[in-house]
Amino acid sequence: MAAVPTIRAYANFDKDKDVQILRKAMKGMGTDEKALVDIIAYRNNPQRQELKLHYKTCYGRDLVDDIKSECSGNFEKVLLALLDLPPLFDAKCLGAAMKGAGTNENLLIEILCTRTSAQIKAIKVAYKEGFGRNLEEDLKSETKGDFERLLVGLSAAGRDDSDEVDQEKIDSDAKALYEAGEGKFGTDESEFQRVLLGRSYAHVRAVFDAYGNISKKSIEEAIKSEMSGDLQYSYLTIVKCVRNPSEYYADMLASSMKGIGTNEEKLMRCLVSRSEVDLGTIKAVYAAKHGKSLRDTIKGETRGDFENALLALINEQKS
Structure with a gap:
């Protein structure tokens, strides 16, 4: 099945108009959360990077800092995740997995076992720039045995990413x-x-x-x-x-919304990371395998501005 994204380059992209809308949405009393979603969630990552730069050029303000001051909770997190370059977002997830007491092994697995060698190479650079540390050394200090050797092997990023078959x-x-x-x-x-x-x-x-x-x-x-x-x-x-990567991510989405409580950060990570890759395909696999549309599941498990942002990422905004 072909990989179909849900977020593509916005055809009528106008960075000057967009930054005006973003500034107005966060200026003065109150915040227009819908306006933030309508711009940030519907532009692809290269366009978002242009918006960050143009926002600072036009207003002498940092778009990320303004969002941090005007938004909160998981709604803030999903907007900030969308504004990160993908390798930096993954690097931050890995850093969070190894921060403080204890290690979130599942999060390490979620990132390192699913990314291509090219993606892991970019993540390592972002990790070094973002944390001033070496990813491999941090993995060695946080894990042990065969699991450590597996993660170190993955972080080496030596897999052939071609379609070569010997x-x-x-x-x-x-x-x-x-x-x-x-x-x-x-x-x-x-x-x-x-x-x-x-x-x-x-x-x-x-x-x-x-x-x-x-x-x-x-x-x-x-x-x-x-x-x-x-x-x-x-x-x-x-x-x-x-x-079948699309089936893997469909199952990941299902597990994040299964049982009592929703793992909203896992849900967000999946939608953000796949929206420009194959989320359209994942939606179809999810519906076929789990007997319910991804839209309906998200609507039943999330609320408010966070829900609206997630629905925008799958191109099915809340009515």
Whole structure:
């Protein structure tokens, strides 16, 4: 299924008109939140970067600072996320995952296991510029064992991002995975890392098919039986993204709004990061798999200006 975004470059983009609307929305008593959403959520990221610069040029004020002073809560967070360059937003998420006591391993997995090598390279630069620290060193200090080695391997960003498939190595890679897991006592996690992180996505997909020809288990079933905890979750995330990224994100959205309470930050991260990539495709997969439109689910789980901003990102604003 082709990747269809929901947010594209705004055809009638007029940065001068837009910054006037933004300034008026935050000037004086009260804030026009709808005006902020109508501009920020409906421009793509390069256009938002132009708006940040032009706003400062025209008014001698920082657009981000003005939003921080006029907005609050998750509504503020989603606007600020949209104004960040994507690598910086991801870098901030990683920094937040490793800040203070304890580490949010799920957030590390959510970012590092789903981004391309090119994206991770950009994230590392943004992380260094934003925090003055090395991402790999921070990962080493916050994690350990096979999970640490997996995250360090991902942060190395050495995967081939092309569609290259090495036919001669497909069967040997599938056999290597089998012999590293099901075919022996114990598990050689390094072989899983070598294949799943070192090969192109197209090659790894072919390896999964070949694995099914030599084992009674799927690669997912093998990972579940051979691994546990954060390492298992990491590899299952990689497999899902390799097989069908749109389905992975549809499930991620569903999990963020499942049960008592909504994980609004997880919901926001997903919609912001995918809106200019494949959120249109994700919407269709979500409806087909979960039997309810993404719009209706969001309306049932969120409220107010935050809801309006999220609905704008999926191009279905609150009526």
